[in-house]
Amino acid sequence: MxxxxxxxxxxYVRSYRYVAPLIVYMTVxxxxxxxxxxxxxxxxxxxxxVLFLVxxxxxxxxxxxxxxxxxxxTVLHLGSTTKYYMAKMAVIALIGTILALCTAVYPxxxxxxxxxxxxxxxxxxxxxxxxxxxLGIAISAIFTSKLILKLNYSILGLFLVLxxxxxxxxxxxxxxxxxxxxxxLIPPSYRVMAMLNEDADIDAQEALMTFAAVFVYVMALQIMxxxxxxxxxx
Amino acid sequence: xxxxLLRLRDVSKEIAGQYVLNDLMLxxxxxxxxxxxxxxGSGKSTLLKILSxxxxxxxxxxxxxxxxxxxxxxxxxxxxxxxxxxxxDYLRSMGKMxxxxxxxxxxRIEELVTRFGLDPADRxxxxxxxxxxxxxxxxxxxxxxxxxxxxxxxxxxxxxHNAQExxxxxxxxxxxxxxxxxxxxxxxxxxERVADRTLRLRDxxxxxxxxxxxxxxxxxxxxxxxxxxxxxxxxVSRFQRQGSSCVAWVERKHSxxxxxxxxxxxxxxxxxxxERTGNVS
Numbered sequence: 029m030x031x032x033x034x035x036x037x038x039x040y041v042r043s044y045r046y047v048a049p050l051i052v053y054m055t056v057x058x059x060x061x062x063x064x065x066x067x068x069x070x071x072x073x074x075x076x077x078v079l080f081l082v083x084x085x086x087x088x089x090x091x092x093x094x095x096x097x098x099x100x101x102t103v104l105h106l107g108s109t110t111k112y113y114m115a116k117m118a119v120i121a122l123i124g125t126i127l128a129l130c131t132a133v134y135p136x137x138x139x140x141x142x143x144x145x146x147x148x149x150x151x152x153x154x155x156x157x158x159x160x161x162x163l164g165i166a167i168s169a170i171f172t173s174k175l176i177l178k179l180n181y182s183i184l185g186l187f188l189v190l191x192x193x194x195x196x197x198x199x200x201x202x203x204x205x206x207x208x209x210x211x212x213l214i215p216p217s218y219r220v221m222a223m224l225n226e227d228a229d230i231d232a233q234e235a236l237m238t239f240a241a242v243f244v245y246v247m248a249l250q251i252m253x254x255x256x257x258x259x260x261x262x
Numbered sequence: 263x264x265x266x267l268l269r270l271r272d273v274s275k276e277i278a279g280q281y282v283l284n285d286l287m288l289x290x291x292x293x294x295x296x297x298x299x300x301x302x303g304s305g306k307s308t309l310l311k312i313l314s315x316x317x318x319x320x321x322x323x324x325x326x327x328x329x330x331x332x333x334x335x336x337x338x339x340x341x342x343x344x345x346x347x348x349x350x351d352y353l354r355s356m357g358k359m360x361x362x363x364x365x366x367x368x369x370r371i372e373e374l375v376t377r378f379g380l381d382p383a384d385r386x387x388x389x390x391x392x393x394x395x396x397x398x399x400x401x402x403x404x405x406x407x408x409x410x411x412x413x414x415x416x417x418x419x420x421x422x423h424n425a426q427e428x429x430x431x432x433x434x435x436x437x438x439x440x441x442x443x444x445x446x447x448x449x450x451x452x453x454e455r456v457a458d459r460t461l462r463l464r465d466x467x468x469x470x471x472x473x474x475x476x477x478x479x480x481x482x483x484x485x486x487x488x489x490x491x492x493x494x495x496x497x498v499s500r501f502q503r504q505g506s507s508c509v510a511w512v513e514r515k516h517s518x519x520x521x522x523x524x525x526x527x528x529x530x531x532x533x534x535x536x537e538r539t540g541n542v543s
Contacts, residue, residue: 031355031358031359032359034355034358035355035356035358035359038347038355039345039346039347042346042347043346095343095345097339097341097342097343098343098345100311100314100316100337100339101337101339101356101403102356102359103316104314104316104335104336104337105356105357105359105360105403106359106360107332107334107360109316
């Protein structure tokens with residue numbers, strides 16, 4: 029598995045498809061923290077939302093980066109389609125984790141907050157970044173060209189789902205009671221944003237429930253993705 | 263009872279409203295080579311992909327009968343991509359994914375790269391490779407780990423003469439080790455030198471074009487001899503001149519006497535190997 033991770037990572041690095049999203053991301057983060065001081069949790073809320081969108085962009089450019097013919101060779105060398113996609117998702121998740129860590133640590137190290145965050149605030153901020161980066165990846169992976177053949181449709185679909193996710197709070201407030209179940213279908217990035225934007229003391233139970241909702245959503249999407257890809261073949 | 267590695271039973275595949283494979287039956291035995299011939303677009307590559315387990319089909323069954331329940335497959339596609347890796351780096355990655363230990367992998371890569379006339383020290387990425395060089399890397403990646411079944415899509419395409427001869431020798435050696443080969447090709451001379459059976463794919467079905475599986479393989483002798491007329495004998499099934507060299511295909515039981523005759527006539531032997539047949543025009 030390590031061999032597959034290493035190969036897929038090097039393949040991606042040599043494609044340079046990450047350059048544009050990373051430049052945009054760094055620019056936005058520097059802009060956000062360009063003026064000091066900043067409130068801790070709502071700043072983390074903003075940057076984790078940006079990371080959510082950028083990871084969706086990165087994953088969209090990454091998921092089909094390997095040449096199609098080479099994909100069949102790689103899968104046969106690995107011996108399993110599931111192993112192949114698990115390795116593929118692990119590489120982009122690793123990139124997401126590194127970006128999340130850098131984004132959470134940067135304002136602390138360079139004194140961009142109004143006060144140094146408490147350990148609790150830092151952990152909540154870090155976990156929010158990590159989970160939202162995974163959520164961006166999990167959503168974007170579904171829009172691979174193997175599942176949605178036309179590029180126009182996949183771009184449109186991805187924008188639509190990301191927009192619904194960001195506007196989740198407003199949608200749930202306006203939904204009639206009989207459609208309350210729809211709330212659970214909306215990607216829960218809005219739950220993390222709402223929690224961080226309160227910028228008050230963290231309620232540990234609320235934080236755990238929010239993170240659990242995101243984690244379960246990500247896992248469900250990833251399991252669906254792996255099952256679909258196994259059937260899709262080449 | 264015959265043992266099989268893989269069977270396709272009543273496999274059908276429809277593309278754009280037309281059946282490219284129609285209730286197709288195919289059985290793959292270990293140590294045997296099958297060549298699939300047919301017109302362009304007849305479904306040969308689709309069939310190889312289905313054999314690999316990575317191609318979808320609409321009806322029928324793909325049954326793996328390997329003793330371990332899982333079949334190791336090497337796949338050499340027709341169009342190998344120009345990747346941003348150098349050849350050795352790429353081959354090392356593919357070999358590691360198959361779990362080949364480091365030392366063994368390095369030795370195997372060195373052996374195959376040299377055999378097919380590539381330079382192991384070449385640091386250029388494959389983006390700068392010619393079609394023939396890419397095809398050599400393609401073949402090597404398929405042969406790295408001695409798979410039970412080797413699938414080759416037009417393997418001779420784009421290769422120079424020496425590499426084609428090396429490939430024929432390598433494929434015959436693979437068969438002797440008990441591995442199975444299925445290849446598609448438009449090169450009849452190579453088909454006859456490697457394949458035990460030639461199947462024609464037409465209208466979605468396979469028919470036997472040639473079956474040499476009951477024949478004994480011949481010895482292929484490559485040698486230099488000033489006057490090869492001294493070799494006129496019933497033992498030589500076929501003789502061919504290649505520049506200053508000669509190639510003779512000889513029945514196994516006569517090979518020692520023919521080699522002796524070449525040496526006694528002042529010639530030198532360059533190569534001796536098993537081959538399916540020299541029965542080509």
